[in-house]
Amino acid sequence: MLGKSDLPSPTRSFYPAMPISDTKARQAKPKDKAYRLADDNGLYLDVQPSGRKSWRVRYFVDGKEGIYTIGQYPGVGLKEARAGRDWAKHHAANGVHPKKAKEKERAAERREQVNTFGVLAEEWYRHESGRWSAYYARQVRKGFDNDILPALGDRPIKEITPADILELITGIADRGAPSVATLVRQWIGAVYGHAINTLRVESDPTQALRRTVRRVPTKHSTSLTPARLADLSRDIDNSKCYRLTQIAMQVLMLTMLRTGEMRQGLWQEIDWERKEWRVPKEKMKRRIPHVVPLSDQVMALLTDLHGYTGGRDIMFPNNRRPNEFMTNTTINTSLVRMGWGGEFSGHGFRATASTLLNQHGWRGDLIEKQLAHSPGDKVRAAYNHADYLDDRRRMLQWWADYIDGLKHDAGQVPSAPIPA
Structure with a gap:
């Protein structure tokens, strides 16, 4: 049983002279009652009688104390816990409760997962194809179905890099279709233009690739004598x-x-x-x-x-x-x-x-x-x-x-x- 003297005081034990180590966190054993191992600047390891260990941090917003749970140990290590503490303290210092900040971040992540390249590509196609000839619409559809969507369709549009697109278009050019490779780059760029206009991304990664693949010079139709x-x-x-x-x-x-x-x-x-x-x-x-x-x-x-x-x-x-x-x-x-x-x-x-x-x-x-x-x-x-x-x-x-x-x-x- 813990005596009263074993419990950390609200002022001094949360700010020890020496932070805890990962070894101390790992060796902490459950007791009859929950207890805390303090680290530094409000971070502590909460140890429950069941043996569950959780990193938590004390913070203040508008002069009122709050507790934010960073994650369970050992899934979240000491280094990650300290980074989580700094993140929580940063938001608290700006008047935002860490839990609300985390909910906002997760909502943004869910939106990004929904905003895959494939979803944005279909939006763009529906928006633009009504102005095209039937032949060109089929040409674009074929390019997306055969080349673009298999490579990029399931990926969040913000995560696609110029290197990813370069790999795709050089592969198409290497199979002997440089004109198709050029069109694919242009179509991908058009999708990014749509995403920029609808505030889903801020930049177009194809801009750096404009001169990567060159078309075969156009052979104009023969005029007969x-x-x-x-x-x-x-x-x-x-x-x-x-x-x-x-x-x-x-x-x-x-x-x-x-x-x-x-x-x-x-x-x-x-x-x-x-x-x-x-x-x-x-x-x-x-x-x-x-x-x-x-x-x-x-x-x-x-x-x-x-x-x-x-x-x-x-x-x-x-x-x-x-x-x-x-x-x-x-x-x-x-x-x-x-x-x-x-x-x-x-x-x-x-x-x-x-x-x-x-x-x-x-x-x-x-x-x-x-x-x-x-x-x-x-x-x-x-x-x-x-x-x-x-x-x-x-x-x-x-x-x-x-x-x-x-x-x-x-x-x-x-x-x-x-x-x-």
Whole structure:
């Protein structure tokens, strides 16, 4: 039994000349009643009759004494206990009870655990993807699902370092995909931008990595000479591709549409009476609706196509999955099989049309409008998607007649306008 003299006095025994050691804490045995081994500056080891030992610290806030439990010994050692004492004293000196400060810290930790990179990435994707084309949205989704989320998705966004991101993007570049690595870095940076704007982080770790991976220089689409365009047109007519694919390449050649815009066409977008293809903004690269006037040759091709796919919504369906669009590789794969793979791609139809139309005196603004290159004023562009429609109709009819002349060796080029 402890006598009264064995209990620490409230003034002197809490401030001993010599602090306790870890050995003394370890060797402290339980007694019939709880007792304390004082360390220094209010820290003491509370020893219960059950044998449980706990580090506690006395503190004062607004002149009132409080007791804060730091943790149990030996799970919390003497060094950790003293650090906990200093932490508690610091908050008490600033008028904050340590228990409330600890609750606030734990709440912040829980928020950080909720704010994983994956959670923030999904928030960003939902917020931004409505402004993208369907193709780009799928490209971003694939990049996150295949590369980014497996590496970073479950980690609290504040814990990810530039080194973590560097390891990810260099791995992608090393597998032969430097362009994907660059996009991945940009997408990760965009997620951090969203996190900064919503006060979840304060900085973007991708900023230090901007020059880490360099893209392969862009190889611009080949523009064919008139003779090579005639060869290609004949090769398409004589190819062993599915008739659906043949029509797709011919329509692409004659309309100056992007491959993605063409292959995602729906029959409801065709105005047969006005001879127009009205592409909604959701399918356009620059998110501006686009009207394509249709030449007589394109109308004939679409009439032929309607006999194959007119019973469905999709104009150019996937050969194996008719409820889905033609894949984004179909055109280029067909060109490779026809022997044009090293020289030409689906985007080259646009480059060829632009070059030859310019050479034959068609106005640059008509060509740019038909290519759906929006002007700097996007608001104006949104309200003037049918600009120059009559002139563009004449231009595309001339273009179709020109290709027919080349293909059949007519030797006569249809008359072009006098340059403005």
